[in-house]
Structures are given as structure tokens and as C-alpha cells.
Amino acid sequence: MIRFCFKWGMIVALIASIPFAIWVWWLNDQVVSRFEGQKWQVPSEVYSAPVILKSGAPWKKQDLENLLEETGYRFGRNSQKVGWAARSQTKVSAHLRSYIDHLGFHESQRRIFSFDNGRLVIQALNGDQIEEARIEPQRIGFLYGGNTESRQILKYDEIPAPLIAILIAVEDREFYQHWGISLTGIARAVVVNLTHGSRRQGGSTLTQQLVKNMYLSSERTYTRKLTEVVMSLLLEYHYSKEAIITAYINEVYLAQLGSSALHGFAAASQHFFGRPVNELNIDEFALLVGMVKGPSLYNPERSPNRAKARRNTVLAVLQEQGRLTNADYNSLINQPIRLAKKQKSRSVYGDYLDLVAMQLSRDFDETTLATKNLKIYTGVDIRAQREASLAMQRQVSSLERRDPKLKGLQGAMVVTDRLSGQVRAVVGSSGDYYTGFNRALGAVRPIGSLVKPPLYLAALATGRYTWWTQVEDKRLRFQVGGQIWEPENYDRRTHGVVHLYEAMAKSYNLATVAVAQDIGFDRVGDTLRQLGVKRPFTMHPATALGALELSPFEVSRLYQPIASQGRSSELGIVLAVMDQNDQLMKRFNQDTEVPFTDAVLAVTLDGMTKTPKIGTARAAQAFFPNLNFAAKTGTTNQQKDSWYVGITGDYASTIWLGDDDNVPLSITGSSGAQKVWIDFAKNVNSRSLPSDLPSGAARFNVLDDKFEVAADRCDDKATLSFILGTEPKSSSSCLWPF
Numbered sequence: 001m002i003r004f005c006f007k008w009g010m011i012v013a014l015i016a017s018i019p020f021a022i023w024v025w026w027l028n029d030q031v032v033s034r035f036e037g038q039k040w041q042v043p044s045e046v047y048s049a050p051v052i053l054k055s056g057a058p059w060k061k062q063d064l065e066n067l068l069e070e071t072g073y074r075f076g077r078n079s080q081k082v083g084w085a086a087r088s089q090t091k092v093s094a095h096l097r098s099y100i101d102h103l104g105f106h107e108s109q110r111r112i113f114s115f116d117n118g119r120l121v122i123q124a125l126n127g128d129q130i131e132e133a134r135i136e137p138q139r140i141g142f143l144y145g146g147n148t149e150s151r152q153i154l155k156y157d158e159i160p161a162p163l164i165a166i167l168i169a170v171e172d173r174e175f176y177q178h179w180g181i182s183l184t185g186i187a188r189a190v191v192v193n194l195t196h197g198s199r200r201q202g203g204s205t206l207t208q209q210l211v212k213n214m215y216l217s218s219e220r221t222y223t224r225k226l227t228e229v230v231m232s233l234l235l236e237y238h239y240s241k242e243a244i245i246t247a248y249i250n251e252v253y254l255a256q257l258g259s260s261a262l263h264g265f266a267a268a269s270q271h272f273f274g275r276p277v278n279e280l281n282i283d284e285f286a287l288l289v290g291m292v293k294g295p296s297l298y299n300p301e302r303s304p305n306r307a308k309a310r311r312n313t314v315l316a317v318l319q320e321q322g323r324l325t326n327a328d329y330n331s332l333i334n335q336p337i338r339l340a341k342k343q344k345s346r347s348v349y350g351d352y353l354d355l356v357a358m359q360l361s362r363d364f365d366e367t368t369l370a371t372k373n374l375k376i377y378t379g380v381d382i383r384a385q386r387e388a389s390l391a392m393q394r395q396v397s398s399l400e401r402r403d404p405k406l407k408g409l410q411g412a413m414v415v416t417d418r419l420s421g422q423v424r425a426v427v428g429s430s431g432d433y434y435t436g437f438n439r440a441l442g443a444v445r446p447i448g449s450l451v452k453p454p455l456y457l458a459a460l461a462t463g464r465y466t467w468w469t470q471v472e473d474k475r476l477r478f479q480v481g482g483q484i485w486e487p488e489n490y491d492r493r494t495h496g497v498v499h500l501y502e503a504m505a506k507s508y509n510l511a512t513v514a515v516a517q518d519i520g521f522d523r524v525g526d527t528l529r530q531l532g533v534k535r536p537f538t539m540h541p542a543t544a545l546g547a548l549e550l551s552p553f554e555v556s557r558l559y560q561p562i563a564s565q566g567r568s569s570e571l572g573i574v575l576a577v578m579d580q581n582d583q584l585m586k587r588f589n590q591d592t593e594v595p596f597t598d599a600v601l602a603v604t605l606d607g608m609t610k611t612p613k614i615g616t617a618r619a620a621q622a623f624f625p626n627l628n629f630a631a632k633t634g635t636t637n638q639q640k641d642s643w644y645v646g647i648t649g650d651y652a653s654t655i656w657l658g659d660d661d662n663v664p665l666s667i668t669g670s671s672g673a674q675k676v677w678i679d680f681a682k683n684v685n686s687r688s689l690p691s692d693l694p695s696g697a698a699r700f701n702v703l704d705d706k707f708e709v710a711a712d713r714c715d716d717k718a719t720l721s722f723i724l725g726t727e728p729k730s731s732s733s734c735l736w737p738f
Contacts, residue, residue: 047138052134166282172205175207376574395676410657447546
């Protein structure tokens with residue numbers, strides 16, 4: 001009988017174990033496939049260009065200090081550690097971080113910065129002068145798509161040892177001894193739960209917490225707990241402790257940021273402290289580890305006192321375990337919580353991210369961008385972007401206060417690198433926050449007098465016109481579509497015979513349309529297209545005075561060949577895309593082909609420098625008396641649009657102001673958009689355009705009333721640039737005959 005019962009008992013047990021074995025096999029497949037596949041759907045990260053500090057560039061000490069603080073550098077007594085900076089009355093030192101981008105690995109550097117009459121001087125510790133230093137690219141945002149998680153992935157060797165030690169000390173001190181579950185922890189939890197008659201406490205190890213977060217729901221049932229235990233044992237069987245702790249540190253949930261969940265200590269470090277996790281102090285590690293127990297409860301932004309108390313509890317655990325001396329413990333518990341100043345990055349960079357998403361949509365699908373943790377390197381200049389946004393907000397607010405009828409005034413601004421064409425800043429509205437409507441792309445308006453420099457370029461390219469050429473500013477009549485069109489100057493007056501550079505600088509409509517008529521309106525249209533206008537338009541006489549509708553972004557592209565003197569023609573947004581392992585996936589190259597000589601482009605740009613000196617941008621020249629820059633103002637019919645293009649040694653900027661309802665305004669290009677440019681140029685330490693001209697162009701002093709090269713003693717003369725071969729062939733000494 002006993003043998004019979006044993007036999008059938010074994011058979012029943014064996015049969016009963018089959019479903020359990022199948023279940024365990026299924027769980028094993030779940031554990032392995034998820035852990036060895038793509039563990040997380042991490043949105044692509046978008047990075048700025050590095051900030052390049054050059055010796056000799058105009059810088060103020062306070063501006064550099066502000067920049068270092070903005071990029072997460074801490075000021076202390078010295079700059080020996082990476083990520084630290086120090087300052088004296090006259091100098092700043094910083095230990096700049098290393099970084100990897102599409103150009104390779106850039107080592108950390110310790111540099112000393114001094115300021116010689118407003119010019120930056122960079123030195124190594126041994127006193128050698130350094131040509132340039134670089135502040136690492138800053139993450140400016142994510143491309144989420146449908147993803148709602150914010151996370152940065154760390155490899156094991158990138159995790160600071162103190163973080164691992166503190167996490168294990170607080171959450172699972174037997175981590176390196178157990179096989180995924182802690183029998184003592186489970187026993188302790190069982191006693192507590194039986195005592196209270198309900199499930200009050202878990203005996204979860206770090207491995208179990210990881211399983212719960214990665215594979216299971218948060219429900220509290222014994223069935224789920226059994227599943228958690230089995231999966232934890234399987235996870236420990238397949239993978240090392242290093243792999244498990246790495247996954248935990250990347251997975252753990254630490255905060256809710258609006259609709260986005262913040263996962264992992266690396267992302268939390270950047271969010272709460274504005275620095276990489278390897279630069280945190282012990283008390284900062286303790287704060288983050290303390291949040292694991294209750295991310296909402298111990299969030300330092302919402303409950304700073306409760307978060308500090310929890311941090312100090314963690315520090316007390318470290319003291320009890322002998323990991324902190326009494327002196328260190330007493331010092332650390334009295335440290336205040338210093339959180340990073342929150343900058344609404346979506347507000348500042350949202351318009352730029354629109355451009356990034358627009359460009360990448362041609363090469364990457366939305367799911368890849370939203371889940372594959374790509375690294376996207378752009379040309380945005382964090383300093384230019386900040387100052388452009390602030391200049392727009394300040395000046396529009398000022399205009400609205402001055403004239404209440406301007407309430408609701410909107411604006412857009414595009415800033416490019418003058419030489420490379422990389423887009424350095426984009427502002428899509430005049431408000432404090434990202435609105436979702438990017439006027440830099442979407443505000444398609446008549447460009448007014450901004451059409452004139454390209455028109456004069458067309459005239460100069462014929463070889464029949466120079467900046468000295470005299471044209472008559474007189475009334476003209478055109479028959480267009482069976483109707484008579486009679487253009488007018490802004491002041492409703494005619495100005496007789498004027499030089500070409502005067503007509504451009506003072507924005508004389510009648511002289512301009514006369515030139516267009518002479519060289520042919522179709523030639524003007526062809527020139528606009530060759531310079532980059534891709535939007536279809538019909539060329540007619542009014543187009544020569546700006547009846548051409550473009551967005552601020554398109555105007556920037558139109559002016560880029562002129563600003564760069566032929567070095568670039570297209571605007572660049574994304575430089576390169578790398579995968580999560582820092583391998584290059586795609587590099588973006590810009591078109592640099594311009595169907596005009598460098599000489600004619602340079603002569604056109606040089607002619608635009610007359611606008612600040614004698615023309616409609618005199619207010620800007622008065623503000624920057626020692627700055628050599630090019631500019632053009634633009635105002636459309638009924639003053640519905642205020643435009644300004646300003647070109648300095650570093651940047652080419654396009655600014656538009658107007659009303660979304662397209663109503664007449666009380667401002668012109670000079671009294672509106674120009675103010676925004678002055679504010680911006682003042683705060684980015686603008687440099688003058690270089691004085692040299694390319695081969696094929698040269699400057700001459702020319703008499704005002706005769707097409708002759710003027711001697712230095714001559715009074716009525718102007719310094720003008722010429723395409724070689726079109727300059728005066730005779731000269732005058734300006735001596736009276738005896």
C-alpha cells in the first residue's frame with residue numbers, strides 16, 4: 001500500500017509540475033528576451049554645438065561666469081576637479097569636461113581665463129597661451145514622438161562607485177551575497193504582514209525591485225510576488241551583479257515631470273542638479289537614493305524639507321555602517337539642498353527643436369527617434385539662443401508699453417553663423433513660452449525692402465553697375481495686369497540723381513525699381529532663386545520692391561551667400577546623428593554652391609555697411625559706434641511688417657515683427673525689428689566684419705561728383721568697394737590749378 005501511494009504520488013507530482021515548468025520556462029524567455037534586447041524606449045537626445053571660447057574674442061568676466069554656471073560648472077576655491085571653476089577679481093579658471101561627439105573624443109582641459117581690455121586671453125596652467133577652449137555640447141531637449149519617458153543610459157564603468165555603495169547600503173545590503181531574493185527580508189515582511197492582517201511590507205531586494213519595474217505591474221498580490229521571486233532567481237542565474245545593478249540604476253523611477261516620467265540616476269542628476277552624475281557630492285547621492293523609497297513624497301522641488309529629512313536618514317545609515325565619520329556626517333546633514341536653476345528648455349529651444357524634427361523626418365521614422373536613444377548634434381549656440389529669446393521678449397514688451405495698440409505684437413528671429421550657415425538660434429514667438437506655432441517657419445509675409453540688396457547684387461553682377469553708379473530717383477508708371485502701378489518712396493518724395501549705394505542705404509524705392517527695370521525684372525527673379533528662394537513666385541515690378549512673401553527662415557537662407565561671401569549657401573541645422581553607443585549613423589553636409597563670384601558677393605555685403613553709416617540703420621550704428629557691420633531694414637505696405645537683417649563678424653540675423661492678424665502697425669523696420677537686433681548684438685559681444693576683401697574685389701576712395709579715384713586730401717569722397725575691372729580708371733589730386 002505504501003509503495004502504491006508513493007508511486008502514484010510521484011506520478012501526480014510529476015504531472016502537476018509540468019504546468020509549473022512550462023510557466024517557469026515562459027518566464028525565463030521573458031527575462032532573457034527583454035534583458036538582452038532593447039531594455040528601454042529612450043527618446044533621442046538633441047545637443048547644442050560646443051561653446052568655442054577663442055583668445056582675442058570680446059568677453060566680459062561676468063558673462064563667462066554666467067555661462068559656466070549655466071552649463072553646470074560649480075564655483076569653489078579651485079578648479080582641480082572636472083566640472084569645477086574658480087574666480088578671482090580678474091581671472092576665471094575652469095576644469096572643462098571631456099566629451100564625445102561626431103568629431104571624436106575631446107579631452108578634459110584645465111584652463112585659465114583673463115580679460116585684456118575686454119578681450120579674452122586663454123592660458124594653460126603653465127602659462128602657455130591657448131588659441132581656444134571648448135565647453136561641451138549641452139543637451140537642449142528630446143525628440144519624444146509618443147514616448148513619455150526621460151532617461152539617460154549609463155554603462156557600468158560610468159556609474160560612480162559612491163552611488164552604488166550608498167544604494168546597496170540603503171536598499172539591499174546583502175546584494176552581493178543573495179541569489180536574487182533575501183530569505184531574511186522575506187521572513188521579516190511575512191511577520192509584519194501577518195501581524196497587521198494585510199500586506200504592509202515587502203522583502204524586495206534590488207533584483208526584485210528591478211524585476212517589478214521592468215517586467216511586472218505594481219499590484220500587491222501573492223501571485224505577483226511569486227512571479228517576482230521566480231523571475232529574480234532567473235535574472236540572477238543568467239546575469240552578473242554588475243549587469244543587474246547597471247540596469248537598476250538606469251531603470252529606477254525617480255520623478256514625474258508633467259507627462260514625462262523621469263527614470264534613472266543619470267537623468268535625475270541632470271534634472272535636479274544640472275550636472276553629470278559623476279560630479280555629485282555624497283549628500284547629493286544620498287538625496288537621490290532617498291527618493292527611491294517615495295519619488296513623489298521625497299521630491300526636493302515639491303517637498304524640500306521632507307526630502308532633506310529623508311536624505312539625512314540615508315546619511316545616518318551610512319554613518320551607522322561606518323561609511324561616514326561622525327565629522328563628515330555632521331557636516332553633510334547641515335548642507336542645504338542646492339538644486340539647479342530651472343530653465344524651461346522647451347520654452348527656449350522648442351522652436352529650434354521644430355527645425356531638428358523637420359530635418360530628421362526625411363531620414364528617420366518617428367518611432368526610431370522616439371525610442372532608440374539617438375544622439376543628435378546640432379549647430380545651436382546656447383548663448384545666442386538665450387540672448388535672442390530674451391531680446392525678442394524685452395523689446396516687444398517695451399514696444400507694447402510704448403504703444404498699447406501694439407498689444408499682441410508677435411515676432412520671429414533666425415540667427416546663423418555668418419561663415420558656415422549653421423543655424424545658431426531660432427525664436428518663433430515674442431512670448432515667454434513655446435507656443436507650438438513657429439513663426440520663424442510659418443509667418444510667410446512680404447519682405448519689403450529686404451529684397452533690395454539681392455536686387456543690387458544682380459545689378460553689380462552685370463558689370464554695368466557699381467556702387468558709385470548714378471541713378472535717378474524719379475516717379476515711374478508701370479502697367480501691370482491692365483492697371484497702372486505707381487510706386488512711391490516711404491517719404492512720398494523724389495530725391496533726384498543719387499549714387500547706387502545711397503539708394504540702397506536710404507532705401508529709395510523709385511531708384512531701386514528703375515535699376516530693376518534697366519537690368520530686367522526677370523534677371524532680378526533669377527537672382528533671388530539663385531540665392532536660395534525656393535518658394536514659387538511670379539516676377540513683376542512690385543516684386544522688385546518686396547511684394548515677395550517669405551518666412552524669416554527663408555530670408556535667412558536668401559542672405560546667407562551674401563553674409564558668407566560665398567562660403568555657404570544652405571542653412572545647417574543637424575550636424576550629425578550617433579547611436580546610443582556613440583557610433584556615427586549619419587553626417588549632414590550643406591550645399592556650398594553659389595552661382596556668383598566671391599567678389600560680387602563681398603562687394604554687395606560691403607555696400608550694405610553703408611546702411612548703418614548713412615541710411616535707415618543709423619540708430620544701430622549710433623549704439624555701436626566702433627562696430628563695422630552690414631544691415632538692411634524693411635517695412636511693408638501700411639507698415640504691416642517690420643523687418644531687419646544685421647550681419648556682424650560672427651552672426652547673420654533676420655528679425656520679423658508683425659501681428660498674426662496682419663493689421664497695420666505703428667512701427668517700421670527701423671523703429672521695431674532694429675531694436676531687437678541692437679538688444680541681441682549688445683549681449684553677444686558682437687565682432688566687426690573683417691576688413692579684407694577676396695580676390696577680385698578692392699576698395700577705392702572715389703570723388704562724389706566724378707568717377708575718379710580721390711586723393712587723401714579730397715573732401716567730397718566716399719570709400720566704395722568694386723569688382724576689379726569696374727573701378728575708376730582715372731584719379732584726381734584735388735589740387736587747384738595755378
